[in-house]
Amino acid sequence: MTRKGKRLTLIIGALAVLGLAAGLMLFALRDNIIFFYTPSELAQKQVAPGARLRIGGLVKEGSVVKNGKDVAFTVTDKTKDLAVAYTGLLPDLFREGQGVVVDGLLQTDGKFKADSVLAKHDERYMPRDVADKLKQQGVWQGEKK
Known part of the structure; x- marks a missing residue:
């Protein structure tokens, strides 16, 4: 040769x-390439407790309960809800009815223990992935760019 x-x-x-x-x-x-799961996708996928993942959706109206630095709230995609517990300071723009992505662990009782909470940064912004999934379900009707 x-x-x-x-x-x-x-x-x-x-x-x-x-x-x-x-x-x-x-x-x-x-399975890890996806940026986040909605509560409905998480229920369909049946993820094992202890799995580290991200959940995205809307903060359910009337679900935020604060006790010092401990905060409990519900993330919803208007089909399924997921209870979230978080200890720490929330972003200034965190509020009910707004888009949120939480990073953490799924617990054995089906609740989600968040390590970090990301909120949208202004009233018109919605992360593209969150907006697309909410649009598919007919929930979010934001402005088209």
Whole structure:
């Protein structure tokens, strides 16, 4: 085999290994690529307790209960609700009826223990993923850009 043939074989082999590695990574991360789940998707998926994930939706009206730094509220997509417990300071723009994404752990009792809470930053903004999922369900009718 000539020098060019050996080089070509080496390059093709390296590309095949890289392609295989990328394919295996995407296969292994297929459930974690999603930015967040809505409460309905979480119920359908039946995630095991102790799983770390993100939940997105709207803060249900009348569900926020504050006790010092401990806050309990409900995230809803107007189909399913999920009780969330959080300890810490909430973002200034956190309020009922607004979009929220919470990051944390699903507990054995079906409630969600949040480590962080992200609220939308102004009255017209809705994260694209949240807006798309709420639009699919016919819940959110925001402005079109």
